[in-house]
Amino acid sequence: MTDSTSTSIMAPSGARRITLGWDANWKTSNPEIAFAGHSQSRTRLSLAEHISNYGRIPTGFTYSLVSDSLRVANLTGRGGAKFPFYKKLAAVYEADRKKGCYIVANGAESEPLSIKDSMLLRTNPHLVIDGLVMIAEVLGAKGAYIYVKDKEAHSAINAALRERRERGFTEAKVTVVDAPATYVAGQETSVIRRIEKGPALPKFSIERVAVAGVKGQPTLLSNVETFAHLGLILRFGADWYRSGRSGFDSGSRLVTVSGSVDRPGLYEVSSGVAIGDILREAKAHSVRAVLVGGYFGGWLNVRDENDLKLIYDDSTLGEKKLSIGAGILGVLSKETCPVVEAASIVDYLAEQSAGQCGPCIHGLPEISTAFARIALSSNVDRGITELKAVIPLVERRGGCQHPDGVIAHVRSTVAAFGEEIKLHKAGKCSVASSNHQSMLLPKNAQGNLAAASGR
Numbered sequence: 234m235t236d237s238t239s240t241s242i243m244a245p246s247g248a249r250r251i252t253l254g255w256d257a258n259w260k261t262s263n264p265e266i267a268f269a270g271h272s273q274s275r276t277r278l279s280l281a282e283h284i285s286n287y288g289r290i291p292t293g294f295t296y297s298l299v300s301d302s303l304r305v306a307n308l309t310g311r312g313g314a315k316f317p318f319y320k321k322l323a324a325v326y327e328a329d330r331k332k333g334c335y336i337v338a339n340g341a342e343s344e345p346l347s348i349k350d351s352m353l354l355r356t357n358p359h360l361v362i363d364g365l366v367m368i369a370e371v372l373g374a375k376g377a378y379i380y381v382k383d384k385e386a387h388s389a390i391n392a393a394l395r396e397r398r399e400r401g402f403t404e405a406k407v408t409v410v411d412a413p414a415t416y417v418a419g420q421e422t423s424v425i426r427r428i429e430k431g432p433a434l435p436k437f438s439i440e441r442v443a444v445a446g447v448k449g450q451p452t453l454l455s456n457v458e459t460f461a462h463l464g465l466i467l468r469f470g471a472d473w474y475r476s477g478r479s480g481f482d483s484g485s486r487l488v489t490v491s492g493s494v495d496r497p498g499l500y501e502v503s504s505g506v507a508i509g510d511i512l513r514e515a516k517a518h519s520v521r522a523v524l525v526g527g528y529f530g531g532w533l534n535v536r537d538e539n540d541l542k543l544i545y546d547d548s549t550l551g552e553k554k555l556s557i558g559a560g561i562l563g564v565l566s567k568e569t570c571p572v573v574e575a576a577s578i579v580d581y582l583a584e585q586s587a588g589q590c591g592p593c594i595h596g597l598p599e600i601s602t603a604f605a606r607i608a609l610s611s612n613v614d615r616g617i618t619e620l621k622a623v624i625p626l627v628e629r630r631g632g633c634q635h636p637d638g639v640i641a642h643v644r645s646t647v648a649a650f651g652e653e654i655k656l657h658k659a660g661k662c663s664v665a666s667s668n669h670q671s672m673l674l675p676k677n678a679q680g681n682l683a684a685a686s687g688r
């Protein structure tokens with residue numbers, strides 16, 4: 234990489250790290266929470282603006298320097314798996330000794346409730362590219378890819394790459410690959426197949442992507458937000474990254490908030506803030522429950538304000554069997570039955586099967602039907618019996634994690650809303666309805682639970 238003249242820039246403080254330089258008119262009352270906006274049509278920051286915000290792109294890293302920094306920074310992947318990034322890097326480095334490797338930034342953003350990856354790539358593609366090419370340089374990668382669903386984000390990345398070429402940067406070549414808008418398109422093996430010009434469908438593989446990914450070569454694959462954090466850590470250091478609220482996860486996070494809120498959109502939050510703090514900035518109202526992490530995440534049952542004091546950090550959420558996942562908080566209002574909402578999501582996920590494995594093709598519709606019976610109080614006992622019978626036939630039997638994600642959603646609903654399910658059994662749920670309009674499903678994906686319950 235050229236153009237390495239160092240420019241002294243103060244490291245960002247507070248929450249606005251990745252979204253530094255984005256429209257600053259979106260004020261919040263909490264310095265640990267930055268509102269990045271609710272529109273997906275943001276303007277791309279030019280290379281000059283990017284360098285003015287963060288300083289020039291540092292160069293000259295060695296593997297051991299980067300590995301140490303990432304270990305100290307304790308950066309975890311931002312796609313939901315929570316895996317320490319330095320371990321992923323080490324796995325590829327070890328496997329790569331003779332073979333050569335590839336680097337992939339995954340911006341498939343399969344979770345319909347998420348806007349973080351598309352907004353990040355539309356607005357700040359240079360920060361993602363910085364992290365990507367720095368890692369490619371350290372590993373001497375054969376190639377680097379950005380896999381992206383959003384068309385405007387695709388254009389923004391291409392414009393950013395053009396700017397870098399015109400500026401004379403000699404860095405790893407980055408190829409942009411389109412991701413289809415399906416739920417399974419973001420799975421690791423789907424990404425690899427698409428990059429190899431195949432269908433974006435999961436493939437059963439006993440080898441990890443870190444060992445045999447793109448073209449059978451070791452591949453470092455992580456969410457696009459992870460690479461943006463890398464771009465910051467390698468500029469400002471691991472100690473800066475860890476600074477802030479001690480005892481919690483490192484750095485900041487991008488979070489998409491939707492549902493029963495007056496200010497939906499993308500937030501950047503420091504580690505250690507409470508879920509209630511984020512919802513306050515999003516102007517949440519009539520909060521009945523929160524879907525934490527996305528459709529493969531879990532439910533927080535909100536009985537009173539104390540439930541919202543839960544710290545938004547993976548260690549704390551883990552104690553409640555929740556996870557930050559894909560950085561999603563979906564707020565459900567008191568006018569909605571959470572069991573019906575969950576059943577609608579499960580029905581949607583059942584339809585999103587890639588249709589390749591028997592347990593998934595046959596098992597997920599059965600799970601959806603059984604769950605719809607419970608949600609609509611049509612035959613709760615039968616639904617519970619059917620769920621108990623079908624789940625063991627599906628769990629861990631698919632070619633990918635899709636069916637297990639659906640089962641996790643069902644289990645989380647049962648664990649969070651046991652009292653509500655008892656009401657359903659007694660036919661006393663006051664808000665369940667067969668023509669329920671989901672708050673957390675995409676508008677074009679509103680299912681028909683009544684049909685599902687009668688299958």
Ligand code: SF4
Pocket residue numbers: 417435436585586587588589590591593594630631632633634635636
């Ligand atoms: S488990 Fe389902 S989604 Fe995954 S590969 Fe098999 S059919 Fe496709």
